[in-house]
Amino acid sequence: MARAGVYLWDVKRARDVLVASGRNPSIDAVRAELGNTGSKTTIHKYLRELEAEERNDGASVSEALQKLVSQLAEQLQAEAVVAVDVVRTQLATERDEHQQTTVSLNTQLAGLRRELESLSQQLESALQQISAMQQQLQQEQLARHAAEQRGQDLSERLAVAERHQASLEEKHKHAREALEHFRAAAKEQRDQEARRHEHQVHAVQTELRQAQQAAALKQEQLTQVNREAAALAAELAANKQAVYLEKEVSRRLQHRVEQLQAVETHAATLKSQSAEARGRVREAEAALAVALETCSELREQKAGLEAQLNSAGHTRKFEERISELQQAILRISGPHARLGDSDKGAG
Template sequence: MARAGVTYHDIAKAAEAIKTHGQEPTVDRVREHLGTGSKSTIAPLLKRWRSDNGEAADVSGLPNDLVEMVMSLHERVQQMADHRIEQARQEFDTLNEELRKELTHANNTIAQLTSRQQDLDDQIARITEEKSLQDKSLEGARVSLAKAEFQRDDALTRANDLKESVSELKQENRDIRDHFEHYQQRTAEDRQQEREQFRSVNQGLKDQIQDLQHRLTHAESRASELFDANVQLQRHADELKQANAALNSDLKGKIEDIQNLKHELEEIVTRCREYQHRNDQLAENMAVLTTQKADVDKQVAVLSQTLETTKTELKTTQDKAALLTDENKVILQEKAVIQGQFKQLQGSL
């Protein structure tokens, strides 16, 4: 399809300008002079210009077979070269556009993968930081648990000691009662004195027993609280272990995702290199086609030069034929004169 602005008038002006500079107007020279237009559009317009300017009369003296063969060869070679170049250019443009789209898609994919990798790195850093904090918290919980277990053991030991003290006090109380019954048969004064003394001692023992019972109750309550705290700490430690295991599993999954993304990135880079290699091969093929076209143009130029030489030889031959024709006419005239003279001579005889 012709580009806008390329008309027969433009082709005619360009051909006349090229001819003014002493060169033969060709499709390439006209296209180079105009700087626009396709060869499929310029070729028929240039042929029309040649027909309008009567360039076909220059070869009217040549054999039609030679002229038609040369023109057919030139047109066929030109059309084949134009077709191959246009086809190669279209294939190159199509493949180049596809490669450009795929390269753009690959760049977008690389950007997305890079962004995802950055997000995964940030998530890994955040998870690592959270894991570190949870490890510290777990370590603190373990220390607190160890302290609580130590306090629980100490409270249990103290509770056992208090129980033993209460047992001893009860045993002493029983011993005292036994002694009290044994000495009850003493004299009234000793009994009264012992009774008062017993009351005083018994009251002190009761106070001690009540105090020990109160301390035992407090120790048992404290031991229960420590046991509950130990259970909670153990539960919290189990939760932290489960969270740590989940974080480790999530971290492994993220690392596998990063490895997969890196593998995809390597495949995309490999495909880009393959496309670049194909693009280079197409460029080389384009260069080869251009070289072949140049060779064809050289062959056409040689044929054109041969055609010009043939024209010159034909012109020379035509000139010689005309000269021989003139000489033949002169000889015929002389022959007619001689025959007339011969007839006159015969008549005189």
Template sequence: MARSGVRYEDVQRAIDALMARGEAPSVHKIREALGTGSFTTISEHLREWRRLREENRDVPPPQGMPTELQALAEALWSQAQEAANDALVHYRQEADTRVEEAHQQVAGAERRAEDAEQREAALSSRLTELDQRLDERTREQAQLQAEHDALQERLTRAQQEVETLQSRLEAARQEAREQEQAHQQALEALQTSLEQRLQQEEERNESAEARLMGLLDEARQERQAAEKAHAGREQRLERQLEDVRAQHKAREQELSEAQQARHEAERAQVTAQERETELQRQNEELAGRITERDRQLAEQAEHWQQREQQMEERLWASLEALRSEWRDARERAEDTTDSPAPEREDPA
């Protein structure tokens, strides 16, 4: 939309002034003539003026004049339009080209402005990020400085403790040297005492060794006697063991025979059970056959009874039929006897 700073009437007056001077109207010339206004607004008004001029170009001259004058006016009007069109073709093309260039420049300027805004936004974001990182680094530096101060203080205390420990170590070393001297003296006294006691122990050991040798001789004699007694006991035990082995072998033989007899008895029992089972099965089969035979006999008896009843019924029916026939024959005979004999005609 056109801005409210420059109106269409202002642009039209500037165009009329340029046309009066014989100059083709353009955006730059109109801008110079007006001294104000944006190129976009002037370009829109210029396009509107051209559109209206194109619409009014083919309007015929007013009617109501003489024919010759009207024809002359129409001819002049056509010539004027052709001359104006020929004169304005170049300016129109140039104006359109400049307007298009202006539009392209405006679009380029807008793109550059957008790029600049984007770069500005990116730079602003980058600056904000750098500020944040700077704040973080500042905080980290402050934290590191605090840690450094704490470590320095701890180092000072540690150095003081080391000095204290060194002094205590020196005192402990001095005390250890004194204790070592006292210990050496005590060791020398103890060694002297031990040597004396060792000599006394050696003397006592010699007497104890003599007594020990006597005890060893007695122990050897007792051992020999014990070995002899042990050998006799071993011989007796071996004989007893042989007797036990013989008894065990006899018991094993008896046990084997008993197991064999038990196996035979078990086999006989199994055979008897199998025989009993077979007999039971045969008895059951025989009982089934007897039951089936009884059923068949009952069915046959019932069948013969039914046939006997049927034959009896048929016999009675035949007898009744014979009786009926006999009565009929008798009645016919009686009728024949009661009726008179027919008269014979004289053959002459």
């Protein structure tokens, strides 16, 4: 099947050129003369039709061909106008669509850029907050370490105080046992001496007074031990309060650590969202570039079509082709007319 633009009169003109130059009007030669366009089957069909028309010796086809040429010219012009209108409509529609697409892509790109800017600000704020909380955490960790050291020192002092209190209690116990043993011994000795020697009462009384003095001294020591025990108990209560405060500080530090971890997680999420927003911005910019390139191509196509429509050469091409066809018809009808005149002279 021949391509658009290859018609019967094209084949005839190419064949006439080959005959005028003394070459054989074969299918390949005609196709080469036509610019290597059209199929060989169509060219062969047109050559056979031309040969059949030339062998037709009775009928004059001048008027029919002129009418056919006129109809073909009108049909070609109408089809050209319709094709141009269709192309113009399609170009206008595509231009509107691409303009709408461009506006939509620009809107999406602006939104993505605003979103990216917002995410960047949030990320910067989160990073600043993380930095501040890290500094605060370091300070609180130092404070916690110092508090733990003070707690450890207080615990050691408490252990020493407990050991000292236990030692004092042991001494007090030994003193009471010694006093009781001494009283028992004194009583036994006093009874024995009262029964035996009345004159030893004075010595026993003297020893008793000494024992009482010793007991009073032990009692004073016991009172001092009790006072020291009360002071150690108060210090122990203070140490317990300090340990409680240290535990409260530790709990608050743990809460701050959890808050920091949550902020770091939020910062990671913001980074991921920022990366996704940048990817969508790159995709929107790529789509916008493609749309702009397509619009540029459509503008070039529109300019080319308008140039073709506004060019007088396009109209002259149809007129020249119609003129050539009319001349070819006249050349075909001329020999037939002369042949008819010679037949009439012979008759």
